[in-house]
Amino acid sequence: MTDPSARxxxxxxxxxxxxxxxxxxxxxxxxxxxxxxTIRAVARAAGVDAGLVMHYFGTKDELFSRxxxxxxxxxxxxxxxxLAEALLDSVAKRLVSEPAASLAVLRSMLTNxxxxxxxxxxxxxxxxxxxxxIPTPDAELRANLLSAIVHGVIIERYLLRFGQLADASPExxxxxxxxxxxxxxxxxxxxxxxxxxxxxxxxx
Amino acid sequence: MTDPSARxxxxxxxxxxxxxxxxxxxxxxxxxxxxxxTIRAVARAAGVDAGLVMHYFGTKDELFSRxxxxxxxxxxxxxxxxLAEALLDSVAKRLVSEPAASLAVLRSMLTNxxxxxxxxxxxxxxxxxxxxxIPTPDAELRANLLSAIVHGVIIERYLLRFGQLADASPExxxxxxxxxxxxxxxxxxxxxxxxxxxxxxxxx
DNA sequence: GGCCCCTGTCAACGCCCGTAGAATGAATGG
DNA sequence: CCATTCATTCTACGGGCGTTGACAGGGGCC
Numbered sequence: 427m428t429d430p431s432a433r434x435x436x437x438x439x440x441x442x443x444x445x446x447x448x449x450x451x452x453x454x455x456x457x458x459x460x461x462x463x464t465i466r467a468v469a470r471a472a473g474v475d476a477g478l479v480m481h482y483f484g485t486k487d488e489l490f491s492r493x494x495x496x497x498x499x500x501x502x503x504x505x506x507x508x509l510a511e512a513l514l515d516s517v518a519k520r521l522v523s524e525p526a527a528s529l530a531v532l533r534s535m536l537t538n539x540x541x542x543x544x545x546x547x548x549x550x551x552x553x554x555x556x557x558x559x560i561p562t563p564d565a566e567l568r569a570n571l572l573s574a575i576v577h578g579v580i581i582e583r584y585l586l587r588f589g590q591l592a593d594a595s596p597e598x599x600x601x602x603x604x605x606x607x608x609x610x611x612x613x614x615x616x617x618x619x620x621x622x623x624x625x626x627x628x629x630x
Numbered sequence: 631m632t633d634p635s636a637r638x639x640x641x642x643x644x645x646x647x648x649x650x651x652x653x654x655x656x657x658x659x660x661x662x663x664x665x666x667x668t669i670r671a672v673a674r675a676a677g678v679d680a681g682l683v684m685h686y687f688g689t690k691d692e693l694f695s696r697x698x699x700x701x702x703x704x705x706x707x708x709x710x711x712x713l714a715e716a717l718l719d720s721v722a723k724r725l726v727s728e729p730a731a732s733l734a735v736l737r738s739m740l741t742n743x744x745x746x747x748x749x750x751x752x753x754x755x756x757x758x759x760x761x762x763x764i765p766t767p768d769a770e771l772r773a774n775l776l777s778a779i780v781h782g783v784i785i786e787r788y789l790l791r792f793g794q795l796a797d798a799s800p801e802x803x804x805x806x807x808x809x810x811x812x813x814x815x816x817x818x819x820x821x822x823x824x825x826x827x828x829x830x831x832x833x834x
Numbered sequence: 835g836g837c838c839c840c841t842g843t844c845a846a847c848g849c850c851c852g853t854a855g856a857a858t859g860a861a862t863g864g
Numbered sequence: 865c866c867a868t869t870c871a872t873t874c875t876a877c878g879g880g881c882g883t884t885g886a887c888a889g890g891g892g893c894c
Contacts, residue, residue: 436891440841459741461665465882475843480883535790536740537663542790564802570786570795571806578782582774586739586746589757591774598768602775605817606810613809640861644871669852679873684853
């Protein structure tokens with residue numbers, strides 16, 4: 427304990443090993459999705475035995491839970507304008523370097539119902555927060571659309587690697603998305619025709 | 631062959647069985663993705679033996695290929711305005727009833743590299759066509775963004791089943807998307823600052 | 835300093851997968 | 865009417881998976 431470069435204590439070693447496993451798990455879940463990521467592969471990547479992974483995390487599901495856990499980044503409460511900009515910022519950040527954990531969730535929740543549930547639950551507060559800043563009756567739907575656009579862009583850039591989107595600079599993408607976000611966050615009502623019959627009663 | 635309601639001939643029977651297998655395969659691939667869909671499950675759903683599926687399609691990959699094959703719907707060539715509306719129409723159609731084949735591809739290409747390649751290849755002409763109608767130098771990127779938004783909305787509605795988006799009426803969604811599509815298809819340039827340095831030379 | 839705990843390995847289990855090949859039996863064609 | 869084709873089933877194999885439990889051995893506490 428006197429020399430920090432000496433052989434680590436057992437507790438440290440354990441935490442270190444666990445962290446290594448989680449890092450590799452994140453990486454593999456992000457690359458391969460839930461099904462194709464095997465405990466054995468994670469163990470191999472982390473340089474340990476598969477039994478140890480089980481011993482520490484119990485089940486593959488649990489391992490995924492722990493690997494995919496990530497804090498939702500904070501969104502400032504504010505006007506719809508500010509909200510749109512904040513969202514754009516968050517997209518920009520993810521376009522620069524998408525953390526593996528986020529990709530792991532995104533990829534896995536498309537094949538794993540539990541992952542989808544977990545993600546939905548985790549994102550709900552943020553979604554509500556977004557909706558709260560939008561001053562229209564269909565705020566929730568708009569928040570969902572904003573979320574869908576973000577996901578679409580991330581998926582297309584990182585998971586499908588579509589041509590231009592995979593290479594374009596974040597600024598360019600953000601600049602193109604800005605009017606969309608601003609419109610969705612602030613535009614009063616869709617009114618190609620001022621026909622209120624498409625709207626239900628205001629009970630909702 | 632004299633009586634059409636009589637027991638079908640062997641060739642008919644065969645085609646019928648193949649079609650039944652393909653239908654069930656599409657359904658399962660769409661619901662479960664590539665990995666979790668098993669030959670045995672497809673066979674069971676189609677009321678045949680797994681060996682028969684192999685006998686007809688050779689490999690699981692081949693079965694997926696055949697099941698996921700679908701014609702890209704035509705887009706009219708026209709002005710950027712018309713293009714945006716056509717795209718919205720196509721989204722609307724998919725929001726009313728998403729064909730299983732499309733979902734199968736969408737879901738599977740997120741876990742199966744081959745499926746992603748196939749899809750990218752299949753969508754490329756359409757993407758180019760969209761880009762051709764957009765009168766800006768970054769037309770391709772805009773086309774990609776439009777595609778990303780479409781995918782995001784479909785994924786969020788059908789694969790993740792996010793709250794409002796899963797239930798909202800297609801018209802409501804389309805009305806909200808319209809300004810986004812119009813902006814992306816027609817707005818001359820993103821110009822928070824009129825700095826041309828972000829653009830490369832026109833050699834490309 | 836001795837006991838125990840805790841990190842880590844190893845071998846094995848039962849399951850389900852994709853796939854192969856022989857067997858079956860009815861429709862087909864000469 | 866018999867030989868053949870062919871749609872279909874049955875059985876089985878090899879492999880990889882998640883998971884388990886026994887075992888080792890060095891560190892940490894009293």
